[in-house]
Amino acid sequence: MDIFSFNLLGFLLILLRVSAFFVAVPIFSYRTIPTTHKIGLAVFLSWIMYYTVEIPTFAFDGLYILLILKEIMVGLLIGLIATILLTAIRVAGGFIDFQMGFAIANVIDPQTGTQSPITGQFLYIFALLFLLAINGHHMLLDGVFYSYQTIPIDQVGVPFGDEKMLNHIVSTFNSMFVIAFQMSLPIVGSLFLVDVALGIMAKTVPQLNIFVVGFPIKIALSFLLLMIVMGPFFMLVGNLFEQILIAMRGLMSIIGGG
Known part of the structure; x- marks a missing residue:
């Protein structure tokens, strides 16, 4: 590719895939990041990828419109598959909150604007900090760059009806x-044993108000267990990031016909 020639239509296709990826992928899609920064980063990364991807010559016709739609769908799907797996942390927090008795109270996540379990939000923030500490955001950017090796920029169709997808x-x-x-x-199982013990106490000591005694015990034990299992939790988060990369590349291979 001649560095002095510029294929504007090809650059716009790259920009659309990267921009759609930023709309759905974790971290880069959060509301706390200014929109101008997202647009600037998308343009900058697209400019870099422009000189590393083989781009054929395009004409602005009906086929190019289909390519635009394809690039948007590919970016959204790749980002969405990563978001689905990272949501496991919030779901785990929801399980823990339900067993602790915190399920009745949710907090507004400023990053997504949705309601989130208290414990799930707490664990999710730690997971994001861990993701940034190990340069996991670079892994996500590598995912959208890798997509051009399996999904060519001039490929028109996306196999939505494929059984593999x-x-x-x-x-x-x-x-x-x-x-x-x-x-x-670990926490849900331990709290289940606490519920069994409290149930036995309620039957053996009917005078004891089990609701007044049980909730503080479960909450205090939950906080203690959270501190104990924080190390294994980060090990699972590390495995989760590996699963995200595998899922993203697997989806790219299916879309690309691999």
Whole structure:
């Protein structure tokens, strides 16, 4: 590619995929990041990728409109598959909150503007800090760059009706719930044993107001267990990031016809 020639239509296709990726992917899609910064970063990354991707010559016709739609869908799908898996942390927090008795209270997540479990939001913030500490955001950017190796920029169709894509998305949802269950199991299982003990106490000592005694015990024990399992939690978060990369590349391979 001649560095002095500029393929504007090809650059716009790259910019659309990167911009759509930023709309759906974790961290880069959050409201706390100014929109001007997102646009500037998308343009800057697209400019870099422009000189590393083989771009054919395009004409502004009906085929180019289909390519625009394809690039937007590819960026959104790649970002969405990463968001689905990272949601496992919030789901795990929801399981823990339900067992603790905090399920009645939710907080507004300023990053997404949605309601989130208290414990889930607490764990999610730690997971994001861990993701930034190990340069996980670079891994996400590498994902959209890798997509051009499996999904050529001039490929028109996206195989939505392919059975492999459906199975991959269903498997991703299944992995999200499995990871969430693994994260919450130590605390949920311990609190279940506490509920059994409190039930036995309620039967053996009817004079004891089990609701007044039980809630403080469960909350205090939950905070203690959270501090104990924080180390294994970060190990699971590290495995979760690996699963995100595998899921993203698996989806790219399916879209690219691999």
